[in-house]
Amino acid sequence: MAVKHDDPATSTVATVPVTLYGRELGPNRRIPLNLDWVEEVRVNTSAVERRAATIPGRRSVKKAWQAAWLLRAIACMDLTTLSGDDSADRVRRLCAKARRPLQDHLVKALGIEELGLKVGAVCVYHAFVETAVNALKGSGIPVAAVSTGFPAGLSPLETRVAEIRRSVEAGASEIDIVITRAHVFNGEWNALYDEVAAFKEACGPAHMKSILGTGDLSTLRNVARASWVAMMAGTDFIKTSTGKEAVNATLPVSLVMIRALREYGERTGMAVGFKPAGGIKTAKQALDWMATMKDELGRSWLEPTLFRYGASSMLGDIERQLEHFVTGRYSASYRHPIA
């Protein structure tokens, strides 16, 4: 498998192989459900929490490196609006921001014109897929649609599958599905596997992210098991949350999912991406997550093909930090155009 990687020489998009511990991985595809892998999951919650708690203290990125990392966070961002009061104009504004996440003077001051920086994707409800596709035409920015009865995922299966098809037809090239959490509580791994596999089939060529609803799953072992089943069912990404649960992306939950996809990669030779979503609001958090990806998985997982943030307000904080880097003065949010 190869990820898109900006080639330094030509600044066109080149491809670099995805590697994990030096081994090249291919894209994920469905494999038969192996219940042993699900059953042998061991997650010690306290130990995971302790490890997660040290990550922000163990890694620190400063100055020009920090600026570069924050730009990377923008490139890996699914700029998202998922509110009941979304409207076509609101989505168009978001898309405009996605095309031009930083003001020109910042881009110039940072000397990053050649990067043509843009966000990883724009993420909307199905109703706004067309609007977004039109607004992003020519930008190369994919449109992601949340789907399958988002956020609860409790509408009839046929309806959910149909929803995916409609979004893909409408031009979404990424589909963020939600799983039936009850399958996890009840240990109905076959049902979960079938569900995710059905969704993936409905996606066709579109990239699929499986939202586990980790806040609902409650225990880290549930999170790990659900991750394994979704991966075996062929998902391209595993994603923490809808942003609508009481608890969304946390570092402990992310660590458990990352470890699961790492082990999956080692066992199968296939790479799965990761998307933490909800609750990631600050530049500092963005850095913590990237450090986690880099240390636990390696450089390949800092590309938008394998790593995305689901975030709506984080960009604003990153803009302020970057302006501070450029000017040496602390910035104010009103100085940066909103989405």
Added chain:
Amino acid sequence: MSSSIVEKFRSMEYGPAPEDASDVYSWLDGHKRTFGHYIGGNFTTPGQHSFTTANPATGEALATIATATTADVDAAVNAARAALPGWQGLTGHQRARYLYALARQVQKHARRLAVLETLDNGKCIRESRDIDIPLVARHFYHHAGWAQLLDEEFPGYAPVGVVGQIIPWNFPLLMFAWKVAPALAAGCTVVIKPAEYTPLTALAFAEIAYEIGLPKGVLNVVNGDGRTGAAIVEHPNVDKIAFTGSTEVGRIIREATAKTSKKLSLELGGKSPFIIFDDADLDSAVEGLVDGIWFNQGQVCCAGSRLLVQERIAERLYEKIRARMETLRIGSPLDKAIDIGAIVDQVQYDRIQSLVDKGIAEGASCHQPDTDLPAKGLFFKPTLLTGVTPSATVAQQEIFGPVLVAMTFRTPAEAIELANNTTYGLAASIWSENINVALDAAAQVKAGVVWVNSANLFDAACGFGGYRESGYGREGGKEGMYEYLEPKWLQNKRYAAAVVALPDPSPNANTQEPDAETDGSTSPEDFAIDRTVKQYIGGKQVRPDSGYTYTVYGAFGDHAGSRIGQAPLGNRKDIRNAVEAAHAAGKWAKTTAHGRAQVLYFIAENLVQRRAEFIAKLTAFVGPEHAAIELDYSVERTFAYAAWADKFEGTIHNPPARMVTLAMKEPVGTVGILAPDEAPLLSLLSLVLPAIAMGNTVVAVPSERAAILMGELYQVFDTSDLPGGVVNLVAGNASELGKTLAEHDDVDAIWSFRDEATASMVKSASIGNLKQVFTNDGRDIDWFDPEQAQGRWFLRHSTQVKNIWVPYGE
């Protein structure tokens, strides 16, 4: 700047993130980079003897430090002695205010102390900032609390006095806090010597003490090498020595203090097992190893340096470890994104390298990550040695570096066997998702600290300290406070008269079989059936190996000087056999406390049953009146320990995290007891009973002057369901037998309650396996006074605390 950001965007390297050290450099410059000692509330002017302390990451000299001469140590001890009455005269609350102020000041100067520590020691700033210094503050807060509660929580106890403390370089300020906080809280005054590699934070702390107005002389800091340490240890005006460091130096200190009544606590080396069962969360266990062996460059006494992994998951685990090692960042300790800093000194670096070389030479496979090291500075790559056998040097010796030594096991039983196959017993880390497996292993492993599914957790409320040659005494919590306190009555005691040894009992007058236990005055009609008193070993009456007996004479009234009978004359082999029997009876420790209480009650019952016989025997030594009283007290004492058997229980600490720490009171093991001559039955029982009530097995040497009492006593034991071997009685020359016991490497504690000379002898002889020593230091004990002769003081010495950390949460 511009293109460089594009490059960095592509490479996604971390880049440097240095902590600013300028404040610390100005502090050093403010002191002209020269430091004297802190004695009697003043910093001394450095004299001609000095040494240089350097930053091991760069080789840069940081400051010149005065070396304390004997005269300096003398001045410091005198200052501490002079400050003692005033410090003890304060109320607990007043002392608490000082400790609280110290805690607050540590927090206010936290970053300066952290940076200074990192510069002087080479540990990475994350650790000094996030672990060391916060724990220092926590330790002073916690002990401010003990100062406040001293009278309520330690009634009948008084501070030991002037304390000499010697600390290592691996956690300079944290070890300083562990030593100083409890001492000050208890009302002691302190002379402390930091390690010569890392003197700076202690001096910065002294400055803090000065600033808060800690009374002059309460805390004295002197610097220097081992010679300065020796001057403290040998100083006659020091009442207690607390040492953390190598087992080798611990032995020297034990020997050096043997001739004195100085209290001693030792926190020594370790080779702590890190046990991973096949049902563990392996990824978390790998992070546990990062915290266990790659914390502080592995320069941690309780580092999980011996990886024991269940065979069927070993290869998978090693792969995960190797992968993790690649992402450990090694470099400038001041960099905020560095995991592994510098080794403290070239000497240590060379030692680590030579042990790794030896490990490889002895057949281990060595793995180190493909990481670049800084061009200069003492950086050692994290190292994994696999395929190590238990007999390999690297499996036995403490490496004190970032070197993990791995072995496999097949079953939980084998894991425990391997874990305990060491002379050390400091800590253990146990990983399993099965609570039964984890807690069973925690119970069986011989270590003072056990971390379940975690590693290297510390808290001021939870005692820390080892079993076996990892030392004795605990630091932290209530158990740690006892190291700086002693019973008030003991301090007021005069020294007992030296025991006059019996005329050499071995030659002549002895026969293969003992004489009739009569003296010449008995008339023929009273002539009883010849009764033979033998050694009592493994629940059996056995003839002394020597084949000799000695004559026991009466000591009271008409009996004085008359032959009462023959006692077996024990020798080394009797002791050897008795210790073997005591070990064979080890499952006594696993008998329920209720079961042990039942046996003790039964012993009391049978003492009463044989009341007349005992009184008749005792009369010859103490007279009829006292004999009856002594027997009755003996019965009561037996009841007391039967009562205690299921009541001297552990506690549960609540460290500031979601976990409990179970402070379990475990028996020490096999205890050798040398009983005094006074109140021969009562004193012997007063020592044996607390030991067995807590689950120890005992080899006791009764008073040689009244040893024939054991004939009655072992019949009581025999008829009271006491399993054979739990108590073994070996009569003979007490100092000779005591020496054999004190030297025996399979005896875990030696108790001497005879005279000062015997106490010194056992202390000195105990260094082989650094067994725990409990003595009256030759002080008189009134065995009839329960305050002195019964209860917690004895029970505490009958147990050692194992702190089992159990995090929970799903």
